[in-house]
Amino acid sequence: MSYGYFYNHGLPSIIRQIRRIKRFREPKFYAVAVGRRIGIYRSWPSCKVQIENISNAKFRRFDTHHEAISYLEQTPNELPLPLQDQMKQIDSINSNDNDLVDDSSIVYIDGACWRNGLPDACAGIGIYWPGAPERNQSLIIDGRQTSIRAEIWAAIFAIRQAKQIGLDKITIYTDSHFVIQTATVWLYKWKRNCWLTSSGVEVKNRYDMMALDESIRQMKKIIWRPVRGHSGIPGNEEADRLANAAIANYEQQQSKSINNNNNNNENLSKD
Template sequence: MPFYAVKKGHAPGVYETWTECQEQIKGFYGPKFKKFSTEEEALAFAEIPASDKTLSSVAKSIQPIVKKLMSGVKEVSPLCQTLVSMLTDLDDSEESKEFSILAYNVENYLDKLTTSVKLAIDSKLLTGTTKGKASDSSEDASESPEKKKSVEEGGFTGKKLADDDKDVFIAGSCFNNGKPNASAGLGVYWGEREKNTSERLGGRQTNIQAEINAAIRAVEQAKAKNISNLTINTSSEFIMNSMTKWLKTWKKNNWTKSDGKELINKEDLQKLDKKLEGINVKWVHVDKHCAGCKAADNLANKGAKLPLPE
């Protein structure tokens, strides 16, 4: 019998039917999956040890709960409590590392629930929310409330990525943005068990400045880790447009905008452009409410409260 391995999807794991596999990849941006004739090959592709099928079993056990939540049943509170309980019980167990991946995917499902349901779950699952942030429209465009998976098809700076790409989430934060007492910070989130970054921004204190420097820090850290293929996830449309649409034109026009004026963030954008040499990066625009973005945003908020660097 065939085995379907899902490396990147709503619930990574190994499935026995194509229908189950489809459920995990449908609507997921950039899924990675493959059909195998043996379970061992499928487990290897999905990066699940053959001796420990925890992720697959946990994924299957959580799906009925998620589906009930998604169907909009009336008795939502007990189901939410069950989900929270499952996450809490696994927090200190040896399965927590595998389950953390699934938790992020559950977060994507929760985005589609009603506001009341999300609030009930946020108190347990999410690390923090952004308060006091305002958009900085100092360049060609401000952020739009519309949700987009990608500003431009592809979204690459460098060559297209192989299967060994590493994901990172970045965020910039600025309290009192645009005011004399503005305080900005940046966050770089690699994962629950990884060394993540929370820093106060030096220099001009704006949200966009913080976002650019978060991208710079992520690329610097990726190179230090010898990562050659990197996927940078951001909720900032400015970063997405800058890297996938405007960068080439800016460079061609000697780092000026369409009206001939010099870019306010010219130096930082030039620094980021220089850092991108020698590494392949895919830029992905993600919903600001996804777990990775919230984690990066929380780091950025904490960084904004730190003292200014000397």
């Protein structure tokens, strides 16, 4: 066999084999957006446990942790169907306005982001108090405009607000399974690991997570209740409306400001 034949035929084959072996050995990241427990897993077996028999499971495999996090950020949060079935009793309580109106420690939160993932994204939060509507909040968030950050800051603002008005125990209803998992499971693990993930990567949105942790520690007790998004639950619908209203109002103001500047420039050019 000539050297030229080996170079043209044998070497490319060896290179392909090496690349396949390298891809096999490189760590993979499995992002579960809808499953028993959403998050990022380092092996297929651990991922499979979270999605098996979940008919509406959403998951993907990535080569990098950053890609996996981005996928979670841009995938709408919803409860897996088995957990939704377990929430039927909670849903029946939520739909009874008389049970909620007199309870000033119950709050619904929601985050919204228009054009999520794009450079001109805009994110807002809605905080709805069924028993004290004068406390309701409709705000635009600072910093990076993403749906995940909006959900996180909706929780932070609601907790801070509760503390300011003298509440030390509240019940938070949210349709973001991500926020509930973060507040009840991941925060404690990340703190113990110096705000690094199990793979040694810095937690994305670290300072947002630290702010959430600080807010939670100011309260004696927080009960987190999952609800189904866009399913007609009055409190959740109101929080969603407030979050979207914040964005709509902000963009309307921005549009007016741009139009005024354009008119002023036209007047100056005429002068």
